[in-house]
Amino acid sequence: MALFCEAYAPAHSLGQDAWSVFGTGPEALLQILRPEVHLAVWHRSLPRSIAPGCARLAAAAPFRATAIGPPDAVVEAILADLPCAAPLDLLLDLQDLAACFAAIIGRDTVQLRLSGVDNDSCRRFHADAVGLRLLCTYRGAGTEWLPLAGAEAARDAAAAPPRANRLPAGSVALLKGEAKGAGRGCVHRSPPRGARDPARLLLTLDEPGRIPL
Template sequence: MIPINILDDNAAIGTDTRVLQDIHLKTKNLAIYQRGMAQLKGELAQAAKRPMECRANGTVEEIIFSLSSYLTNVLPGHVGLLGDILNLLGLFEQVTKVSSFRVSLATVSTNMCSRFHADNNELRMLCTYYGQGTLWLPDHAVDRKAYLTGKGNQNIVPDEGLIQQVATGDVVVLKGALYPESTPVLHRSPNIEKNGEERLLLSIDPNQSLNLPL
């Protein structure tokens, strides 16, 4: 993987949370908020010792209540992780302008979606708390015809050296196929199954159609 010129392509990348709002720009279909997670090191080390799977649905308050109840049983001293998820929900609420969400916090040990694809939604937020982050493609690296005709990754991405990866802990918002008047970003899960790796993945989807900025 090689770095891309973020001024010339489809990604908005920065160390300020406001970069996530750039997902609404017509020229962007991916926004990455780069950050550190030193404050969660201890909790994530404990989380890595046990499988986790929690799904929650509803308002931010309802989701945090469900997550808190779950984490109380599986991860003692989970205040930092729960607070971080609350913060990310708040950021996504600002981006989407909706009030109801679907959240998944789960340990992943398989390759999940191994083909580069676009999600069938408007927007999705992802954060990989430990393990490898999501792989994504600059638009100039994609053979869209190969993708639309069902071809495999070797045809969709003629040059594998252009594949990019979200860093562990960074927050990414992805445009899906239902976002109006846009080209969705193609992405896939990293290959972890063969080496017995795991990821702790947070996924947040809106439960409602977006209230898009004018």
């Protein structure tokens, strides 16, 4: 998968003012490197073999397994912190996405977090204080985002939330944060969670050193 990071690929679908990009292949993620793009999404379907193991992991929420290291080692480093065994297909996918993210940010190491989320504590719209962040929801409702950019826009959205877009489970999203420049962060939030909604299984990849473990 990481080979696609060697060169730019044409955008598949551009959002309003070309600030968001969507595609059906991993090359769509490369568009986040363009200065005008704040959100790049690779729409994909997860293998059915992943679903049962992801459901078991999500059901054990809350938990958070984190590690910093090279893509080929960071997944193994979180295994002891998981509440139950993870399916091999999931672990291989985590490693592939870690390698992809490392190639895009031009680093040898990444910061990986796999979380079982049973609340909506991150329900306010916000822009992250990071450079780039990768998100992928393996189980449950996906991250919600707005066609806005910047921390100021996030505050306005929190006061009167507009209709949000929601990423499907399995889709991979790269979001710019405010560390790329004030007013450039993608505005997003965790989906509001009802009492009967299932817990989420969420992958977060960050540049090492940006966010404390």
